[in-house]
Amino acid sequence: MKVIDHIKEAKETLFSFEILPPLKGKNVQSIFDGIDPLMEFKPKFINVTYHREEYIYKERGQGLLEKIAIRKRPGTVGICAAIMNKYQVDAVPHLICGGFSKEETENALIDLQFLGIDNVLALRGDSIKTESSFRPHENGHKYAVELINQITDMNKGTYLMDDIQLEPTDFCIGAAGYPEKHFEAMNLSTDLQYLKQKVEAGAEYIVTQMFFDNKKYFDFVEECKKAGINVPIIPGIKPLKSMNHISFLPKFFHIDFPDELSAELLKCKTNDDVQALGIEWAINQSKELKKAGVPCIHYYTMSKSDDVKLIANEIF
Numbered sequence: 001m002k003v004i005d006h007i008k009e010a011k012e013t014l015f016s017f018e019i020l021p022p023l024k025g026k027n028v029q030s031i032f033d034g035i036d037p038l039m040e041f042k043p044k045f046i047n048v049t050y051h052r053e054e055y056i057y058k059e060r061g062q063g064l065l066e067k068i069a070i071r072k073r074p075g076t077v078g079i080c081a082a083i084m085n086k087y088q089v090d091a092v093p094h095l096i097c098g099g100f101s102k103e104e105t106e107n108a109l110i111d112l113q114f115l116g117i118d119n120v121l122a123l124r125g126d127s128i129k130t131e132s133s134f135r136p137h138e139n140g141h142k143y144a145v146e147l148i149n150q151i152t153d154m155n156k157g158t159y160l161m162d163d164i165q166l167e168p169t170d171f172c173i174g175a176a177g178y179p180e181k182h183f184e185a186m187n188l189s190t191d192l193q194y195l196k197q198k199v200e201a202g203a204e205y206i207v208t209q210m211f212f213d214n215k216k217y218f219d220f221v222e223e224c225k226k227a228g229i230n231v232p233i234i235p236g237i238k239p240l241k242s243m244n245h246i247s248f249l250p251k252f253f254h255i256d257f258p259d260e261l262s263a264e265l266l267k268c269k270t271n272d273d274v275q276a277l278g279i280e281w282a283i284n285q286s287k288e289l290k291k292a293g294v295p296c297i298h299y300y301t302m303s304k305s306d307d308v309k310l311i312a313n314e315i316f
């Protein structure tokens with residue numbers, strides 16, 4: 001079932017979460033171990049991130065280095081299929097522009113359709129370590145809006161391969177939004193103009209980047225409305241877990257901690273301190289968001305369920 005239909009049918013705020021495929025070489029059981037404890041909260045959909053290939057150099061003797069492309073977390077599509085099969089819950093694969101030609105994107109979408117997957121979160125993807133800024137595939141998409149256009153074309157029955165007659169696909173498309181603006185955007189208004197383009201191209205809902213100050217989300221929703229973006233905007237919540245998060249999250253995700261939270265974080269001495277504070281903070285955020293009637297609260301679990309379970313116990 002489509003995410004947008006889950007939202008339309010819902011009588012109250014839905015619960016959903018995001019997981020990462022396991023590191024290459026690890027068993028899919030680790031994914032199920034992360035999902036099992038959260039099933040009691042009846043998630044309507046589970047997102048699975050997509051990770052682009054990275055490059056490593058291998059010594060091949062006589063000083064020769066061979067450049068090898070590896071994907072550290074393969075398996076997004078297979079894991080989605082496994083989730084739908086095991087739990088009868090909708091899985092939402094993330095699909096990115098980076099590393100994909102348009103033909104490869106088309107083939108990936110055909111695979112998803114054959115597997116009975118109704119949803120896709122369409123993203124540009126981040127640059128990889130060897131790039132100073134995002135570089136699209138030479139025959140791929142530069143921005144998420146172009147990927148959304150391709151999926152919408154397929155939903156209308158227009159494929160790149162004009163010699164093959166395939167049924168139109170019927171994907172519900174989601175897109176990413178940034179309450180604190182995307183780090184490359186000149187300002188929030190240009191970012192919103194491009195977000196609006198994604199909605200006009202066919203995105204039926206938006207999932208936000210994590211934020212720790214609900215005011216930023218509420219303001220963002222207001223600004224979206226003013227800009228003419230009227231699709232559901234699902235807040236993304238990330239429970240803080242370790243001392244490392246204190247500097248890593250602002251650096252990697254370009255988000256700020258509100259003063260009240262940073263003051264409490266300064267008192268933390270151990271990972272356990274941060275985790276306890278993170279759970280309490282996320283519970284308070286979630287309570288306020290639910291009270292405000294948000295369509296769904298989407299948790300970034302990093303495939304670990306312990307803290308999200310404690311939060312969900314209080315909310316759902």
Ligand code: FAD
Pocket residue numbers: 048049050051052094096122123124125126127142143144145176177182183184185186190191194198207208209210236
């Ligand atoms: P876009 O919408 O293409 O925007 C990128 C930048 O370009 C923005 O600054 C925007 O303002 C600007 N822009 C957009 N359109 C245009 C245009 N037409 N002309 C000029 N400028 C434009 N990354 C992964 O690699 N894998 C994942 O699984 C993944 N999951 C994510 C899930 C969520 C909910 C979120 C919020 C992010 C996720 N990301 C993931 C990270 C995401 O790929 C990065 O934040 C990326 O840098 C931007 O992706 P986007 O789809 O928002 O890009």
